[in-house]
Amino acid sequence: MRRDHIHAAIRILQREIRQWQEPVLGIVARNSDRNPFLILISCLLSLRTKDKTTGEASDRLFALAQTPAEMLTVPLKKIEQAIYPVGFYRTKAKSIHGICRRLLDHYGGNVPDSIDELVTLPGVGRKTANLVVTVGYGKPGICVDIHVHRISNRWGYIKTETPEESEEALRKKLPEQYWITFNDLLVPFGQNLCQPVSPFCSTCKLTAYCDRVGVTKSR
DNA sequence: AAAACGGGGGC
DNA sequence: GCCCCAGTTTT
Numbered sequence: 001m002r003r004d005h006i007h008a009a010i011r012i013l014q015r016e017i018r019q020w021q022e023p024v025l026g027i028v029a030r031n032s033d034r035n036p037f038l039i040l041i042s043c044l045l046s047l048r049t050k051d052k053t054t055g056e057a058s059d060r061l062f063a064l065a066q067t068p069a070e071m072l073t074v075p076l077k078k079i080e081q082a083i084y085p086v087g088f089y090r091t092k093a094k095s096i097h098g099i100c101r102r103l104l105d106h107y108g109g110n111v112p113d114s115i116d117e118l119v120t121l122p123g124v125g126r127k128t129a130n131l132v133v134t135v136g137y138g139k140p141g142i143c144v145d146i147h148v149h150r151i152s153n154r155w156g157y158i159k160t161e162t163p164e165e166s167e168e169a170l171r172k173k174l175p176e177q178y179w180i181t182f183n184d185l186l187v188p189f190g191q192n193l194c195q196p197v198s199p200f201c202s203t204c205k206l207t208a209y210c211d212r213v214g215v216t217k218s219r
Numbered sequence: 220a221a222a223a224c225g226g227g228g229g230c
Numbered sequence: 231g232c233c234c235c236a237g238t239t240t241t
Contacts, residue, residue, distance in 0.1 A: 023226070047226045050238065054225090087224080087236045096225090125227050145225040163226085187225055196223075197241090 001155040003173070009155070010178055012205050013185040020188040025053040028058055029135040036111035036136035037103075038062060040118075041071075043128045044095060051191070057083040057129045068100035068109050095123030099133040113137045126167060143183040147190030154194065156211030169191045193202050 001009070017038070019028075025046045032038035041061065046054040060082040064070040078094040086092065087115035099121045104110055111132065113116055118129035136201055142148075144167040151157050158169040174182065186194075193200045201218035 023225075043225095048224060048235090049226095050224060053238080085237070087238080088226090089236075090232095091227085091235055123227065127226060131225095143225090147225060182227085190225080 001157045001209050001211060002136070005022070006157060006174065006178070009209045010182075010185065013081050013189055016205060017125050017185060017188055023184055023187045024055045025131075026135075026184050028055050034136060035066075036108045036113070037068060037134060037137040040097060040111050040124070040132050042097070043131045044092055044099070044123055045083055045086050047092070047123075047128070048088065052129055053085040057086045068103045071096060071100045072104070082155075094122065098122035099124070107166075113135065113139065117142065126164060131183070140176055142174065142178050142179050144170065145187065147184065147194075148183055148186045150196060151186050151190055154210060154215060155206075156213050156215050159169065159213075182187070 025042060028042040032042060037195045039056075042054065042058045045057050045061075049171040061079065062072050064078060064082060071148070076093050076097060079096055080089050081087050083092060102121055103111060107117075113133060113136075115126070115129040115133055118124050118132055119126060124132075127143055127145050130143040134138045134143060144163045146163065148170075149160070149163040149166045152166055152170065153160060157164060158173060160166045160169050170179075192202055194206075196218050198213060198217040201210075201212070201215070204210070
């Protein structure tokens with residue numbers, strides 16, 4: 001993909017995305033009344049987890065508690081039960097308590113708005129921190145998950161080995177106007193069409209801009 | 220029966 | 231860099 005092709009590619013994705021389901025995490029985040037704490041916890045639950053279960057698990061959890069202080073009064077066992085269908089539920093329940101403790105001790109019960117501070121919280125890495133900053137605070141950030149990493153490289157737009165490198169490369173290359181929506185566009189695209197193995201290249205409208213880096217089979 | 224799944228932490 | 235966390239869905 002040539003540098004200037006990104007505009008056309010994003011334009012097409014914005015049109016095509018209507019036929020796919022919107023990312024559940026995006027829905028959860030927006031339905032959280034832009035409450036950074038609820039957004040942060042939703043993002044934590046979504047790690048390495050299929051989309052639908054995240055929404056249902058967060059609904060059950062937020063019925064129990066909606067603030068860091070309330071959350072600390074809920075026993076770990078109860079939290080584990082509420083979020084059970086998501087993967088790594090024991091680790092995540094512990095992280096939730098750890099996060100709430102840190103928020104109360106160091107940030108007056110509020111969620112910090114900088115990536116550097118967010119990644120110091122237990123269970124929060126760069127993907128989660130970027131998502132909280134963009135969705136929760138409307139500040140520029142690039143949320144690089146496995147879909148963004150894979151597809152950006154498949155296009156040949158960047159050439160990186162790890163999601164961390166991808167975030168760095170995209171910060172330099174991707175026009176800032178697309179930072180916040182990039183993840184929301186690539187996730188449904190990656191789930192429905194541009195899948196990890198044998199993507200649906202025959203019905204994809206982006207093939208003119210794609211180098212198919214690493215694609216061995218396609219449908 | 221495997222592989223894959225919207226990462227992150229501990230070592 | 232390697233291994234662990236874990237249930238669910240897809241191949």
